[in-house]
Amino acid sequence: MNLNQLELLRALQETQFNLSKAADKMHVVQSAVSRQLQLLETELGSPLFERHGKRLLGLTPLGERIMAEVDQIHRAKKNIQTMADDFRDNRNGTLHIATTHTQAKYLLPVPVQKFRRKYPGIKIYMVQSSPDNLINLLHQHQADIAICTEKLAEDDSLVLRPCYQWHHVAIVPAGHTLTEGKISLERLAAQPVLTYSPGFTGRSAIEKAFGEADLHPDIILAAADSDVIKTYVRLGLGVGIIAETSYEPGKDSDLVALDLEHLIPASVTKIAYLKQLYLPSYCCYFIDELLKEAEAKRT
Amino acid sequence: MNLNQLELLRALQETQFNLSKAADKMHVVQSAVSRQLQLLETELGSPLFERHGKRLLGLTPLGERIMAEVDQIHRAKKNIQTMADDFRDNRNGTLHIATTHTQAKYLLPVPVQKFRRKYPGIKIYMVQSSPDNLINLLHQHQADIAICTEKLAEDDSLVLRPCYQWHHVAIVPAGHTLTEGKISLERLAAQPVLTYSPGFTGRSAIEKAFGEADLHPDIILAAADSDVIKTYVRLGLGVGIIAETSYEPGKDSDLVALDLEHLIPASVTKIAYLKQLYLPSYCCYFIDELLKEAEAKRT
DNA sequence: TTGCGTTACGACTCTCGTAAGGATG
DNA sequence: CATCCTTACGAGAGTCGTAACGCAA
Numbered sequence: 341m342n343l344n345q346l347e348l349l350r351a352l353q354e355t356q357f358n359l360s361k362a363a364d365k366m367h368v369v370q371s372a373v374s375r376q377l378q379l380l381e382t383e384l385g386s387p388l389f390e391r392h393g394k395r396l397l398g399l400t401p402l403g404e405r406i407m408a409e410v411d412q413i414h415r416a417k418k419n420i421q422t423m424a425d426d427f428r429d430n431r432n433g434t435l436h437i438a439t440t441h442t443q444a445k446y447l448l449p450v451p452v453q454k455f456r457r458k459y460p461g462i463k464i465y466m467v468q469s470s471p472d473n474l475i476n477l478l479h480q481h482q483a484d485i486a487i488c489t490e491k492l493a494e495d496d497s498l499v500l501r502p503c504y505q506w507h508h509v510a511i512v513p514a515g516h517t518l519t520e521g522k523i524s525l526e527r528l529a530a531q532p533v534l535t536y537s538p539g540f541t542g543r544s545a546i547e548k549a550f551g552e553a554d555l556h557p558d559i560i561l562a563a564a565d566s567d568v569i570k571t572y573v574r575l576g577l578g579v580g581i582i583a584e585t586s587y588e589p590g591k592d593s594d595l596v597a598l599d600l601e602h603l604i605p606a607s608v609t610k611i612a613y614l615k616q617l618y619l620p621s622y623c624c625y626f627i628d629e630l631l632k633e634a635e636a637k638r639t
Numbered sequence: 640m641n642l643n644q645l646e647l648l649r650a651l652q653e654t655q656f657n658l659s660k661a662a663d664k665m666h667v668v669q670s671a672v673s674r675q676l677q678l679l680e681t682e683l684g685s686p687l688f689e690r691h692g693k694r695l696l697g698l699t700p701l702g703e704r705i706m707a708e709v710d711q712i713h714r715a716k717k718n719i720q721t722m723a724d725d726f727r728d729n730r731n732g733t734l735h736i737a738t739t740h741t742q743a744k745y746l747l748p749v750p751v752q753k754f755r756r757k758y759p760g761i762k763i764y765m766v767q768s769s770p771d772n773l774i775n776l777l778h779q780h781q782a783d784i785a786i787c788t789e790k791l792a793e794d795d796s797l798v799l800r801p802c803y804q805w806h807h808v809a810i811v812p813a814g815h816t817l818t819e820g821k822i823s824l825e826r827l828a829a830q831p832v833l834t835y836s837p838g839f840t841g842r843s844a845i846e847k848a849f850g851e852a853d854l855h856p857d858i859i860l861a862a863a864d865s866d867v868i869k870t871y872v873r874l875g876l877g878v879g880i881i882a883e884t885s886y887e888p889g890k891d892s893d894l895v896a897l898d899l900e901h902l903i904p905a906s907v908t909k910i911a912y913l914k915q916l917y918l919p920s921y922c923c924y925f926i927d928e929l930l931k932e933a934e935a936k937r938t
Numbered sequence: 939t940t941g942c943g944t945t946a947c948g949a950c951t952c953t954c955g956t957a958a959g960g961a962t963g
Numbered sequence: 964c965a966t967c968c969t970t971a972c973g974a975g976a977g978t979c980g981t982a983a984c985g986c987a988a
Contacts, residue, residue, distance in 0.1 A: 341716065342642055344978095359943060369980055374943060376978085384723035394943045394986065402726045409715040409722075416708040416715070417640065423708075424683035427701045643953095658968065668955055673968060675953085692962060693968045 343417065345380045346410045348373055349388070353407060357389060357396035418481065419618040426620040432461040435623055438474045438483035439466065441565035442541045443609065446585045447487070447503075447637075451629040459622045470564070471539050478614055484623050486612045487630070489542050501611045501627070504634035507601040508542060509587055511573050511580040514596055518579060523598045529555040532578030534569045537562040541583055542607035549604040570595065583607075585637065609634070642716065644679045645709045647672055648687070652706060656688060656695035717780065718917040725919040731760040734922055737773045737782035738765065740864030741840045742908065745884045746786065746802075746936075750928040758921045769863070770838050777913055783922050785911045786929070788841050800910045800926070803933030806900040807841060808886055810872050810879040813895055817878060822897045828854040831877030833868045836861040840882055841906035848903040869894065882906075884936065908933070 348366060351373075355361035359377070363370040381387050388403035389396045399407060425433060435455075439448065444466060452464065467483060471490045477483040478498065487503065510528060512518050518527060529550060536543040543562075550557055560578055563569050566586035573580040573595060581604075587597045611627055613619060619627075647665060650672075654660035658676070662669040680686050687702035688695045698706060724732060734754075738747065743765060751763060766782060770789045776782040777797065786802065809827060811817050817826060828849060835842040842861075849856055859877055862868050865885035872879040872894065880903075886896040910926055912918060918926075 341719070343640065360941080368978090370942085371944075371981085372979055374945090378944085384719070385727040386723055392987095396943090402722060405722050406719050409718045412715040413712050416711040419708045420640070420683070420705050423701060423704050424685055428684040659966080667953090669967085670956085670969075671954055674970090677969085693960085694962075694966095695968090 341380065341383060343413070345376050346413055348376055348380075349403075349407060349410050350414060352377075352389070352396065353399070357398060359396065415616055422618045422620055426618075426622075430621045431459060433620055433622060434463045434465060435626060436465045436467065436477075436483045437485055437487065437626075438469060438477045439487040440471060440474075440489075440540060441468055441567075442536075442583055442586055443487045443489075444468055445565070445567070446583070447609065447630070447633065450636075451626060451633045454629050455622075455626050458625065462622050470537075475612070478612065481614075481617075484613060484617075484619065485627065487609065488612075489607045489609045490539055490544055497615055498612045499615050501631070503609045503611050503630060504638055505606050505608045506542075506584050507599070507606045508546060508581050508604045509584045510598040510600055511570065511582060511587060511592070511595045512598070513574060513576060514594060516579070516596065518598060519596050523600070523603070525550060525553045525555055525603050528579060528581070528600075528603075529553075529557040531557075532560040533557045533581060534561040534563070534572050534578050535559060535581040536566075536569070537564050540564050541566075542604075545605045545607050546581055640679065640682060642712070644675050645712055647675055647679075648702075648706060648709050649713060651676075651688070651695065652698070656697060658695065714780075714913075714915055721917045721919055725917075725921075729920045730758060732919055732921060733762045733764060734925060735764045735766065735776075735782045736784055736786065736925075737768060737776045738786040739770060739773075739788075739839060740767055740866075741835075741882055741885055742786045742788075743767055744864070744866070745882070746908065746929070746932065749935075750925060750932045753928050754921075754925050757924065761921050769836075774911070777911065780913075780916075783912060783916075783918065784926065786908065787911075788906045788908045789838055789843055796914055797911045798914045800930070802908045802910050802929060803937055804905050804907045805841075805883050806898070806905045807845060807880050807903045808883045808896040809899055810869065810881060810886060810891070810894045810896050812873060812875060813893060815878070815895065817897060818895050822899070822902070824849060824852045824854055824902050827878060827880075827899075827902075828852075828856040830856075831859045832856045832880060833860040833862070833871050833877050834858060834880040835865075835868070836863050839863050840865075841903075844904045844906050845880055 344366070348362060351362040351365040352359070355365060359373055360370045363373045366373060377389075381389075384402075384406075386402050387400055388406060390398045390400055437448070448466070455462070455464070467477060469477065471488045474483070474486040474488050475495060475498070478486050510518065510523065518531065521527075535546060538544075538547075561569070561572055566582045569580040569582055570586075570592065572578075581600070584597070584599075587595070611630060613623075613627075643665070647661060650661040650664040651658070654664060658672055659669045662672045665672060676688075680688075683701075683705075685701050686699055687705060689697045689699055736747070747765070754761070754763070766776060768776065770787045773782070773785040773787050774794060774797070777785050809817065809822065817830065820826075834845060837843075837846075860868070860871055865881045868879045868881055869885075869891065871877075880899070883896070883898075886894070910929060912922075912926075
């Protein structure tokens with residue numbers, strides 16, 4: 341048994357048990373992985389994969405259990421390398437941030453700027469995705485940290501750090517009927533509504549609020565980002581419900597923001613990363629800057 | 640980086656950073672480990688060991704952190720091998736039991752006998768040691784399970800399974816003054832006492848009971864096992880305090896056992912094993928038999 | 939026929955052991 | 964000077980890549 345053979349098992353799982361594709365992933369020819377797999381299964385004394393003829397179909401029960409340990413080994417090996425790299429030179433490296441559009445545009449700019457100044461040698465990869473996919477990215481080691489508001493609960497393998505609490509605002513063109521009088525969920529629900537796609541940026545809080553009031557707003561447009569919503573609100577399609585932080589008083593002076601703090605429960609944006617994974621020092625610095633920025637926004 | 644290099648790190652730690660002894664442990668010549676260590680440190684880019692000249696003195700801070708991951712890898716690798724062995728053939732193997740004299744003599748015989756019948760191919764290694772050392776044996780992977788009463792608390796990495804609850808009895812030769820009238824801690828403390836060594840078989844419960852009554856018995860003999868205590872009680876040296884299960888009505892008919900249940904708090908004997916370590920099926924069977932035996936003793 | 943996996947064989951790389959040498963207490 | 968570690972070099976084991984083959988959709 342050696343580390344390459346264990347990596348091979350991972351590669352096979354990631355390629356739906358296709359030896360040829362796994363070989364590509366491992367940067368060796370296909371016959372090599374065929375042999376290595378045979379050697380490993382011979383050494384362990386039992387097949388690790390279900391086969392139909394020569395084709396691999398999936399893991400055996402033994403294979404399943406072994407894969408869990410292989411993942412542990414992979415993680416530990418990665419930690420060793422990260423630690424060594426970080427120790428030798430913490431000025432170079434890469435930072436993979438997974439987040440949603442809203443956070444990328446309205447929360448991250450200042451921290452990223454500060455980070456660039458302190459760590460000019462670190463490459464930043466920012467991946468935008470849907471909140472439920474962010475956790476996948478973490479688990480697949482394709483992201484170091486994830487920043488988002490929803491879908492981050494009940495996962496024991498994650499560290500969750502509350503970043504900041506915010507609430508929603510309604511946006512309407514100047515002169516809109518909602519700008520007069522007191523805002524309420526009933527009045528909102530009477531209008532065509534534009535807001536975030538399900539699973540994005542506190543959409544669940546919005547649904548909860550309307551649901552508890554037994555209201556069923558007509559959501560005529562759902563988008564992943566605030567800018568799209570604003571655009572169509574400007575076109576007069578209806579009232580937008582977006583995060584307060586996405587309303588920019590300067591640029592959005594043609595729109596009126598109506599505070600919904602008392603109507604829709606507040607949301608908490610969190611930073612998440614894998615509990616068992618070592619974070620390089622620059623990554624911790626970035627998290628600290630994020631928390632500082634959140635603190636600054638709050639006041 | 641490969642598994643052998645990581646094993647080498649463990650070997651070095653276990654040999655107080657002596658390359659020559661580590662080489663013996665790894666079954667290779669010393670020059671080989673010297674080179675492998677250099678290769679690893681070169682690959683990681685930083686030294687893992689503090690050196691004075693050519694000698695290794697200890698781990699660097701980086702080395703310390705890496706060793707923690709190496710231990711994880713070692714454990715996972717061991718789990719893979721155990722799983723594969725268990726899956727292929729669960730009739731052969733070894734079971735390392737670490738326990739104290741008392742448990743080995745009075746709790747284990749029946750389960751061991753049943754185990755031998757069901758798994759005649761498994762070799763049983765029974766290690767007797769002091770309770771605080773039992774945990775070390777588990778952590779050093781020199782024992783699969785440990786059975787004892789004391790010193791098993793507050794260790795997050797252990798699974799603790801309460802096995803059975805018992806209490807102490809006082810033993811005296813027939814006709815001893817304590818056999819008349821009602822037993823009490825005061826009357827006990829007035830006699831020379833023979834009992835377990837500190838850390839053994841509920842000794843702490845004994846001390847606690849006397850301590851809370853502000854009594855200071857004269858413990859003239861402390862032994863790790865009940866038989867030694869019985870022997871000297873028979874010689875008339877004083878009153879023995881032993882586990883109830885160690886008093887055998889048949890063999891010990893010359894001694895009188897006085898129940899101390901109401902005087903000394905009960906003790907709980909537990910089975911412990913490493914949380915993160917895979918236990919082969921026969922090991923689980925043995926644990927089950929132990930729990931059954933404990934259940935039988937209780938009734 | 940194409941895609942997927944296995945087997946055979948020669949080339950190469952890697953690691954080991956032997957042996958000699960340097961440093962340290 | 965004995966112990967501990969390093970370096971040099973040749974032998975052997977292990978792994979890879981090429982290529983040919985078997986099998987199934």
